[in-house]
Amino acid sequence: MNKTEKKHEVTQNACKLCTPLGACLALKGIKGAITLLHGSQGCSTYIRRYMISHFREPIDIASSNFSEDTAIFGGNSNLKTALTNIIKQYNPEVIGIPTTCLSETIGDDVNMIIKEYISENEDENLPEFITVSTPSYKGTHIDGFHETVRSVVSAVSGHPGEKSVNNSRINIFPGMVSAEDIRHLKEIISDFGLDYIMLPDYSETLDGQLWTDYKNIPEGGTSIDKIREMDSSAASVEFGKSLDGTESASRILSERSAVNTFNTGLPIGINETDKFMNILSEISGRGIPEKYLSERGRLIDAYADAHKYIFGVKAALYGEEDLVIGLASFLSEIGIIPVLCASGGNSGRFSEILFKAVPDLSPDETSVYSDADFSDIEEQIKFLKPDLIIGNSKGYSISRSTDIPLIRTGFPIHDRIGGQRILHLGYRGAQQLFDKAVNSVIEKRQDSSPVGYSYM
Ligand code: SF4
Known part of the structure; x- marks a missing residue:
């Protein structure tokens, strides 16, 4: 369906x-x-x-x-x-x-x-x-987010022809990810020996340290002077397949100053993270650092270890279109079937982009809802009976009424601490999501077992 x-x-x-x-x-x-x-x-x-x-x-x-x-x-x-x-x-x-x-x-x-x-x-x-x-x-909050990034680039950057290209610096448009995701992206890019201009960067302003004195405006963020330099970077990397082919911030830059653009999916799971790593390799001329090859290796080992617990498990996903596409790609590589992919967004291309980005998915197995509300999502969850729900805190009442575990991702997380520190991206983020998904399935089976087992 x-x-x-x-x-x-x-x-x-x-x-x-x-x-x-x-x-x-x-x-x-x-x-x-x-x-x-x-x-x-x-x-x-x-x-x-x-x-x-x-x-x-x-x-x-x-x-x-x-x-x-x-x-x-x-x-x-x-x-x-x-x-x-x-x-x-x-x-x-x-x-x-x-x-x-x-x-x-x-x-x-x-x-x-x-x-x-x-x-x-x-x-x-x-x-x-x-x-x-x-x-x-x-539109929705994600349209407001992208429109703002576009407006900033349009208003601030762009003096084509005045600067020489900085071959060791990239622009990165991460999209609406967590503060921890942004910090991890910075770490990865730096490990490739590249400098970066991140737009936006709320990793400190929205997840800072304890203040001893009140500050009118928290420290952190990308300066306007840096944003002005974006037109002389070696390339732009923009996450979000829904932005591909649109008048996005990176497209504006490439039209104005010929900065080469790489549009790719959010690097969630091995397939999409590999693509991101390969882009950084191509730009920097360096191989993938050993640290990330080790993380990738450990992740594959974990996939093999837990395969028997999660293969064939069904999940319902909801959130921004690009987040759902990234999560669906990750789930499909670990053997979980995303039976429902729902978004409140309505780009008109969600279904098309999803099935193209995750070729293992089949329309017979995965229901796709654009412009969805939680009434639609609840109805579908009751019909499809997934084993897991993956999305933000706003799905908690459905999780509670159906007794299906909710794995919290994205924004907003109102009923837990640490929403800003959830890591979704990179091999490290996939490892954390993977452990959460597997343990949620195991916990549900253990809790509903008539036998109180403590070893498996
Ligand atoms: S949706 Fe409500 S809160 Fe948001 S801009 Fe409109 S009136 Fe204001």
Whole structure:
């Protein structure tokens, strides 16, 4: 069975988050940046609440604070007042300004307001302004995330022909991965002897150390000066097959400055990590470092050791399209059948990309849902009866009601500590996901066994 259409006219418990939330997350990966949401106070409160409960870090998101008057006459004056207050209070290097449903609906021209603000304050030392259009009735958090990265690259980088190419540096667009994933990517790239510009990099801003003194803006992130250098890197590596062929940030760079682009899937599992390692090998001219060959070898050994416990096990997956595709690729190489692949996203290409990226999957065995909500997902899980559910915390109530273990991945993880430190990528990430998957199956069998065995 392969379904791609929704059954319900009305979304019931969406399997997606608000579009500016993705923008706020991406902006946390830029050094010295503060986000100003152009809209009502509630939008920034909701997004802060969501991000804080996953990352467990203080998160400031300003708002232009729409009221009834602003909703009718426009938010020009509120936005300018907010900019002045933020500059005074935070002294940021960058102000990112995503829009919200309300400001998009009334049609505020944010770019024009910013131009006016700059000309009215030309004697001031102003920060960089990044505007991004993120109406939440169009797209999901992942669209807001990618749109922001695109906007940053469009606004900041690009002086083609002015610089010589740095052959030992790459640009990396990791997509919406965990803070731990970003740290691991940096380690891998450095081990190939390459320098990098990561966009975004929220590995420190959203998973930092304990402060003794309050900081207005947490340390970390990629600086605007670095982003300006992206057009002279040797190549760009962009994760996410859903971005291939689209006007993505790396495509913008390659069109503007001829930086060669490698688009590849999220490196989850051996197959996709091999592809990433080979790309780094090609760019750096070096072989895969021994450290990663050892990790790969141990992972294959673990696959062999646990094969008898998980072969033929069925799993239901949900999340952003690229995360689900990466997880499905990993599961199919370890013998778990992804019987349900669901996403709240609706690129129109999910099913096509999934079956192309994971040729071992068959539409007869795997149901695919785009634009899914948790009502669709619950219905399918009750019908398909998988042994495992893999996704974010929002699937917990389905896991509880069906008594099927939930392996938490992606964002948001609201009911556990350490969501920001879940490692999904590389051989090391696959090892951790693999151990979790196998042990969840073993634990479920052990707990439901009438015999209290302690050895297997
Ligand atoms: S109104 Fe729109 S932008 Fe604001 S929180 Fe709701 S979905 Fe997000």
